[in-house]
Amino acid sequence: MPKTKERKEKLSIYLVKNVGSSDLDILKLENAKPPISIDIPNLETANLYIKKEPPKHSPPWTTIFTSRPEVSIDDFGNSSSVGAALVITTSQYKFVLTFGTGFHLLHDDTIERDFGLRVTLNSVNPDKLRSLDKSSYDHNPLNSRTQSTKEVDIFDLHIDSEIEILSTVTGCSTVDIFGTHITGRDAFTVISTLDLDHLSELLEEAINRYNQKLPEVFEWVDNINRVRDLDDIQILDLELESLLNGSNLDSFWLGEPEIVDWENQLGYSFDQYSRTERHVVLELKDLIDYLNAKSISLSVDALKHTQVHINDHQYRSIKSWPAYKCLYAEITYSGESYILRSATWYKVNTSFLQKIDDHLSSITMYSTPLPRYDEDREEDYNLKLTSDPAFELLDKKNIRIGGIYDKLEFCDLIKNGNELIHVKYYRSSSTLSHLFSQGCVSAEAFVRDIEFRKKLNSKLPSSIKLIDPELRPNPGDYKIVYAIATTKNLPLELPFFSKVTLKNALKILRGLNYQVEITAIDVDPNLLLKKKCKPK
Numbered sequence: 228m229p230k231t232k233e234r235k236e237k238l239s240i241y242l243v244k245n246v247g248s249s250d251l252d253i254l255k256l257e258n259a260k261p262p263i264s265i266d267i268p269n270l271e272t273a274n275l276y277i278k279k280e281p282p283k284h285s286p287p288w289t290t291i292f293t294s295r296p297e298v299s300i301d302d303f304g305n306s307s308s309v310g311a312a313l314v315i316t317t318s319q320y321k322f323v324l325t326f327g328t329g330f331h332l333l334h335d336d337t338i339e340r341d342f343g344l345r346v347t348l349n350s351v352n353p354d355k356l357r358s359l360d361k362s363s364y365d366h367n368p369l370n371s372r373t374q375s376t377k378e379v380d381i382f383d384l385h386i387d388s389e390i391e392i393l394s395t396v397t398g399c400s401t402v403d404i405f406g407t408h409i410t411g412r413d414a415f416t417v418i419s420t421l422d423l424d425h426l427s428e429l430l431e432e433a434i435n436r437y438n439q440k441l442p443e444v445f446e447w448v449d450n451i452n453r454v455r456d457l458d459d460i461q462i463l464d465l466e467l468e469s470l471l472n473g474s475n476l477d478s479f480w481l482g483e484p485e486i487v488d489w490e491n492q493l494g495y496s497f498d499q500y501s502r503t504e505r506h507v508v509l510e511l512k513d514l515i516d517y518l519n520a521k522s523i524s525l526s527v528d529a530l531k532h533t534q535v536h537i538n539d540h541q542y543r544s545i546k547s548w549p550a551y552k553c554l555y556a557e558i559t560y561s562g563e564s565y566i567l568r569s570a571t572w573y574k575v576n577t578s579f580l581q582k583i584d585d586h587l588s589s590i591t592m593y594s595t596p597l598p599r600y601d602e603d604r605e606e607d608y609n610l611k612l613t614s615d616p617a618f619e620l621l622d623k624k625n626i627r628i629g630g631i632y633d634k635l636e637f638c639d640l641i642k643n644g645n646e647l648i649h650v651k652y653y654r655s656s657s658t659l660s661h662l663f664s665q666g667c668v669s670a671e672a673f674v675r676d677i678e679f680r681k682k683l684n685s686k687l688p689s690s691i692k693l694i695d696p697e698l699r700p701n702p703g704d705y706k707i708v709y710a711i712a713t714t715k716n717l718p719l720e721l722p723f724f725s726k727v728t729l730k731n732a733l734k735i736l737r738g739l740n741y742q743v744e745i746t747a748i749d750v751d752p753n754l755l756l757k758k759k760c761k762p763k
Contacts (some may be wrong), residue, residue, distance in 0.1 A: 233546070234420065235406070235418050235419060235420050236291050236418065236419060236421075236530045237288070238324055238417050238418075238429075239326075239415075239416045240322055240342075240343070240414060240416070240418055240430070240433060241336055241338045241343075241413060241414050241415075241487065243338065244338065244339050245321075245324065245337070246319060246321045248321060248337055250314050250481060252337055253321075253323060253324070253333070253337045254276055254314065254332045254333060255331075255332050255333075255334065258279060259276040259278055260278075260302070260331055262274040263277075263297055264297070265295060265298070267314075267426055267427065269317075270315045270317055270430075271318065271426050273313060273315045274313070275311060275313050276314065276329075276332060277302060277310075277311045278309060278331070280327060286309060286327060288326055288327065289303045289311075289326075289753075292311075292423075295423065300588075300695070302368070307588075309328070310325070310331060310332065311326045312324070312326070312333065313325075316428065317400065317431075319565075320430075330414075336456070336458065339413075340456050341412070342415060342437060343411030343413055344394070344395065344413075345411070346407050346415045346437045347415065347434045348411070348441055348445045349437070349439045349442065349726055350401060350402045350405055351400060351401065351409060351410060351446045352399045352400075352401050352434050353380055353398075355379075355398055356380065356398035357371070357375060357378060357397045357399075358374030358397045359373060359384050359386060359660065360374065360412070361386050361391045361392060362394060362453070363390055363391045374397075374470070379508065381445075388446075388450070389450070389727055389730070389731060390727055390731065390763035392451060392452065392453055394453075395411065395412040396407070397410040399546075400417075402432060403553070404419075404421070404428060404429050405417045405638070406418050417429070435737060449576050450575070451573055451575050452573065453573055454565070454573065454574055456570035459572075460572055462560070463526040463560065463565055463572050465527075466560050467527060467558065467567065467672070468525070468575070469555075470558060471515075471525050474741050476511060477720075478556065478557045478558060479511055479513055479555065479556050479557075480511065480554075480656075481554060482509060482553060482656065482657070483509070483537075483553065483657065483658070484552045484570070484656025491535045492539055493539060494540060495508075495509045495535060495537060495538065496544075497513075497514060497517045497533055497535060497536070497545055498517070498534070499543075501542070505542065507754065508652075509553070509654060511554075514535075514550055516641045531550075531551040531752060533549065533550040535547060535550050545570070547728075552569055553655075554567060555656050555722055557722070563575075563577070564577050564725050568656055568722075577696065583726050583727060583730055584719065584726070586733070587726060587729060587730060587733075590729075590744070591742070591743070591744045592744060592745060592746060593710070593746035596746075597612070597710055597746065597748050598611065598612065598750075599748070600748045600750050601754050602754075603752065603754075604637075605622075606622055607622065607653070608652075608712075609640055609650055610622075613640075616644050618642050619642075619688045620640060621638055621640060621641060621686065622636070622639045622640070622650075623636070624636065624637070624686045626682045634668050635668060635672060636665065636669065637669050637683055638669065641687075641691060642708075644712060645704055646705075646708055647666075647670070647707050647708065648710055649662055649665070649666045649707070649708065649709050649710065650710045650712070651712070652712040652713075654721035655722075656723075656724050656725050659722065659728070660720065660724060660725050660728040661710065662709065662711075663725065663728045663731075663732040664732065666707055666732060666736075667732040667736055670705075670707055670741055673700065673705075674700060674739055677696065680693060681696045683696070684696045701740075703742070705741055705742070706742040706743070707736055707741050707742065707743045708748070709743075709745045710746050710748055711747055712749075712750050713747055713748070714747075714750055717745055717746070729745075
């Protein structure tokens with residue numbers, strides 16, 4: 228007689244934040260039939276809620292319940308899109324298991340975020356992963372998925388542990404009770420042969436794994452996490468409001484949330500009325516003055532409903548964002564470090580932040596002071612420097628290299644033939660991250676790409692042309708200088724995400740044997756006050 232194949236079921240397990248939450252708090256009960264109480268060993272209560280659906284035919288997974296005396300086949304109707312949620316209470320925890328479309332019954336804000344991710348990371352073979360979902364924060368947040376047809380380690384799935392956040396992992400389980408493959412995000416998902424009588428063992432093991440410290444290979448996951456819990460976001464927004472209304476605004480900046488061609492614009496405004504002042508520089512103080520003049524109290528709600536406009540030379544808005552999205556904030560709350568960027572809150576591991584600062588403390592400061600920055604546009608400042616014959620201008624002389632960068636600016640200025648200077652007026656975290664990345668990419672291309680050097684050589688002044696662009700230059704003969712027009716103390720007071728990008732650039736450039744230095748260009752105080760109004 229052939230052996231009966233063991234049936235496997237997919238279980239998506241969520242951990243409820245508050246064990247005292249009622250089923251009404253956790254689920255949208257208006258969309259479910261009355262609960263069916265199920266007696267499961269070693270669990271205090273187990274209530275099954277089945278979604279209201281029109282009948283057609285029942286999916287196979289319903290047999291896990293209809294094999295029990297408490298549940299009738301008729302309870303599910305016969306719709307293939309039927310869903311259910313099983314709410315389970317133990318002595319210390321409450322769980323929700325969803326089946327089919329039952330996850331639609333969940334109130335997301337009652338669920339413990341990243342429960343499944345942590346259980347999975349503590350239960351998976353790190354060398355046998357199948358896929359991961361990640362998001363980047365180095366420039367603009369970007370969500371992506373990488374997967375493999377075979378088991379690989381996490382770095383074969385192309386994740387950068389310092390500039391990307393891990394959100395979902397699928398891989399081979401090392402825990403027998405979880406089956407062969409597991410997936411974790413908010414839910415912990417297993418494909419198991421367990422019947423309900425042994426469910427308590429699986430839940431107990433999941434909680435044990437959730438409470439464990441992450442293994443060393445995954446410790447970096449805790450370096451930085453996007454805050455996704457709505458209650459936590461509300462608390463952080465309230466703390467933000469309180470600090471913004473205080474006397475010290477050193478930890479707050481206003482800047483464009485994305486890279487823009489700001490050199491072709493006239494300035495910024497907070498509305499589009501003709502007599503509204505256009506600010507050459509985007510400053511938080513100007514936004515606060517604007518709100519005060521309108522008798523609008525400074526709050527998160529006010530920031531979300533006030534627009535920051537980029538104006539062209541006809542005083543028209545060519546781009547706008549909510550001021551909240553333009554606000555960059557670094558705060559400490561309950562001993563933890565948090566960062567607001569592009570309207571998204573991040574929690575930063577304090578030891579990771581310290582490690583970044585320690586690394587950047589080794590960067591050399593450029594010893595030659597650069598002239599004060601008092602121009603509206605960077606190109607005018609760069610041109611001003613060429614009055615000194617030691618400087619050669621390369622600003623705007625882009626080189627097409629193909630690939631993801633398409634065209635690349637080698638640097639803004641070259642001093643004495645070997646100092647490659649990149650100039651940027653500090654406007655936002657995104658702007659500086661872009662500066663550090665571009666300086667790194669162009670320096671790499673200079674060393675490794677013969678075609679790049681040939682194209683570069685055609686743009687270089689005769690005084691500093693390469694004798695033979697086919698010969699690999701010695702990076703040790705060159706110095707990369709990041710020159711930032713700012714009133715802040717560099718690099719200590721750089722925005723956190725810019726610090727991470729600079730650290731990574733330093734690692735690569737020093738690995739190539741370049742010298743790397745940084746300097747703050749003094750900013751004319753009058754530039755910060757410069758305003759324009761649309762002519763009548």
